[in-house]
Amino acid sequence: MIRSLRAFFLGRLFREKLLLCGLVLAAAAIWFSSLSARTGRFVRAERATGSTLREQGVWLANRATIESSAQVAASRLDPVRTLDTTRLLAEVSAMASDTGLKSTTSGDPKDLSSGQFSVHTLQFNATKVDWPTLKAFYLELGKRSPYIGIEQFSVQVDRANPALLSANFQISSVEISKN
Amino acid sequence: MCASPLDFLRSGPPPPRVAILPDSVFFSRAIAVEGAATRAEVVAQVTVALEALSPFPLAQLYYGYYWPEGSDRALAYASYRRRFTTDQLESWAGADLVIPAFATVLGLAPEPATTVVLASAGGLTALRWDRGAVPAMVLFQPLAPEAAEPERASARAALIKACGEARTLVDIAAPPAAQAQGSDSEFTFRAGDLTLRIPAATAAALDVRDKADLEALGRARRRDMLLWRVTMGAVAACLLMALGELALFGAGFWQSARRARVAAQKPTVTRIMEEKDLAERIDDLSTKRLLPLEMISLVSPDVALPKSPPAIQFLHASCSTAASLSTIQIEAQTNNAGEIAGYKTALEQTPGCERVEIRDQRTHDNVVTFTLVVTFKPGALAPASS
Numbered sequence: 001m002i003r004s005l006r007a008f009f010l011g012r013l014f015r016e017k018l019l020l021c022g023l024v025l026a027a028a029a030i031w032f033s034s035l036s037a038r039t040g041r042f043v044r045a046e047r048a049t050g051s052t053l054r055e056q057g058v059w060l061a062n063r064a065t066i067e068s069s070a071q072v073a074a075s076r077l078d079p080v081r082t083l084d085t086t087r088l089l090a091e092v093s094a095m096a097s098d099t100g101l102k103s104t105t106s107g108d109p110k111d112l113s114s115g116q117f118s119v120h121t122l123q124f125n126a127t128k129v130d131w132p133t134l135k136a137f138y139l140e141l142g143k144r145s146p147y148i149g150i151e152q153f154s155v156q157v158d159r160a161n162p163a164l165l166s167a168n169f170q171i172s173s174v175e176i177s178k179n
Numbered sequence: 180m181c182a183s184p185l186d187f188l189r190s191g192p193p194p195p196r197v198a199i200l201p202d203s204v205f206f207s208r209a210i211a212v213e214g215a216a217t218r219a220e221v222v223a224q225v226t227v228a229l230e231a232l233s234p235f236p237l238a239q240l241y242y243g244y245y246w247p248e249g250s251d252r253a254l255a256y257a258s259y260r261r262r263f264t265t266d267q268l269e270s271w272a273g274a275d276l277v278i279p280a281f282a283t284v285l286g287l288a289p290e291p292a293t294t295v296v297l298a299s300a301g302g303l304t305a306l307r308w309d310r311g312a313v314p315a316m317v318l319f320q321p322l323a324p325e326a327a328e329p330e331r332a333s334a335r336a337a338l339i340k341a342c343g344e345a346r347t348l349v350d351i352a353a354p355p356a357a358q359a360q361g362s363d364s365e366f367t368f369r370a371g372d373l374t375l376r377i378p379a380a381t382a383a384a385l386d387v388r389d390k391a392d393l394e395a396l397g398r399a400r401r402r403d404m405l406l407w408r409v410t411m412g413a414v415a416a417c418l419l420m421a422l423g424e425l426a427l428f429g430a431g432f433w434q435s436a437r438r439a440r441v442a443a444q445k446p447t448v449t450r451i452m453e454e455k456d457l458a459e460r461i462d463d464l465s466t467k468r469l470l471p472l473e474m475i476s477l478v479s480p481d482v483a484l485p486k487s488p489p490a491i492q493f494l495h496a497s498c499s500t501a502a503s504l505s506t507i508q509i510e511a512q513t514n515n516a517g518e519i520a521g522y523k524t525a526l527e528q529t530p531g532c533e534r535v536e537i538r539d540q541r542t543h544d545n546v547v548t549f550t551l552v553v554t555f556k557p558g559a560l561a562p563a564s565s
Binding site for chain 2: 001002003004006007009010014017018020021024025027028031032035038039042045046049050052053055056059060062063066067069070072073074076077112113114117118119134135138139142145146147149150151152153154155156157162170172173174
């Protein structure tokens with residue numbers, strides 16, 4: 001078959017041979033360019049997928065360990081004393097009121113739950129408060145540890161009255177479902 | 180070309196274009212050469228012999244020779260160029276080989292003392308081999324095409340007698356026809372059951388065309404072969420790429436299956452990641468406490484330098500469990516820039532402090548503002564009770 005094709009090719013005029021050769025070369029070059037680009041994209045996608053699969057494999061392999069670590073962490077807490085969102089807001093508001101904080105605001109609580117366990121986070125701001133009152137509120141919060149904890153804290157001097165402070169707390173509580 | 184491309188491919192390559200010239204216009208002579216002679220030496224000997232034999236200069240002859248490698252004899256033949264018409268010369272264009280009719284049987288390699296009688300349109304040609312592969316003589320007897328059988332037999336007998344005693348006689352009724360080539364290394368001729376093969380290198384020397392034209396033809400053939408090989412290389416690359424396309428197509432299914440696996444596992448993995456995050460936060464809440472006011476108290480100027488507290492005021496303080504449980508960042512200001520170094524030294528000497536950094540010092544209206552970053556040693560902080 002090749003010899004027939006060769007005889008056909010060699011039997012053409014020189015310009016026809018040149019044209020045939022050029023066409024086949026151009027087709028091969030265009031195809032190669034397209035194929036190499038698609039192969040490159042495929043290899044990158046394959047590597048990314050492989051990496052994701054390996055990462056997922058690690059997480060799945062450690063599933064039992066992670067679940068038991070949550071159980072171990074939760075076992076240090078008394079489920080009865082843990083707080084849901086409503087109780088967290090109520091307790092913090094009560095502490096603020098008891099310690100004399102007047103100008104306070106709180107954000108919308110955020111929840112992170114895995115079914116049995118939940119962590120609730122609350123942004124709490126106190127403005128125009130003096131140091132002793134702020135400290136009293138802080139100490140009250142500390143008494144409810146580890147059921148209530150401070151994850152972030154910032155305080156700054158009030159610009160109008162340097163004797164007063166504005167404080168911002170990110171307060172968290174754990175809830176352990178009783179059922 | 181055949182009716183369909185498939186038939187064209189099945190039918191195989193066409194036979195080479197061989198222009199067979201009448202023997203009547205050629206004279207020939209066997210020339211002794213040294214057994215160890217090279218082809219260039221043989222060519223020189225052949226040209227010298229032809230120049231000696233012919234009344235015409237070599238430039239006015241179409242000539243060729245038969246010399247199998249290692250043979251001690253060459254058969255040279257030539258013809259005066261003007262014996263060929265312009266039409267005949269034009270018919271040679273594009274031919275693979277232009278040879279006299281008797282040259283088609285030179286590949287016979289017969290037993291010693293063999294005479295071959297070749298019938299052609301213009302007469303009978305007798306080739307006599309006494310030993311070796313090269314004939315000792317070639318004789319031609321012209322014969323009219325309409326000659327009767329007795330006349331032919333008589334001419335044949337005369338030729339055989341002129342050649343001398345022969346142990347073997349081979350009659351070939353017509354000049355052998357060129358056959359499709361099995362390879363580039365030889366030319367094949369067939370006459371009845373007789374198959375004659377002439378190696379390509381030997382056949383090139385048989386060609387009687389002008390040697391400069393043959394050289395140009397050789398260059399064109401080499402150029403065409405280069406184009407053919409480049410084309411075939413490109414076709415082979417295309418075939419490889421077709422395989423690559425198939426592989427890529429198959430790999431696409433495999434990749435789709437892996438992606439589906441990733442998508443199927445994603446909710447589970449996300450839940451596990453959330454559980455881990457949750458476990459860490461529960462653990463942090465139950466075992467680690469952020470003590471911002473205790474840290475502020477420990478680094479306050481009154482505590483660091485109780486005897487002569489510097490006039491440093493804290494403007495802003497922040498800390499978080501995400502950054503570090505034992506690090507606090509404080510923005511402060513003072514009217515006396517010289518106090519900052521002493522304050523830093525005092526903090527560094529405080530037993531609970533692990534590292535003290537002063538950053539971003541700026542001055543405005545004689546007030547220096549700076550950022551103080553203090554990292555406490557593990558266990559150095561205790562929750563305040565009052």
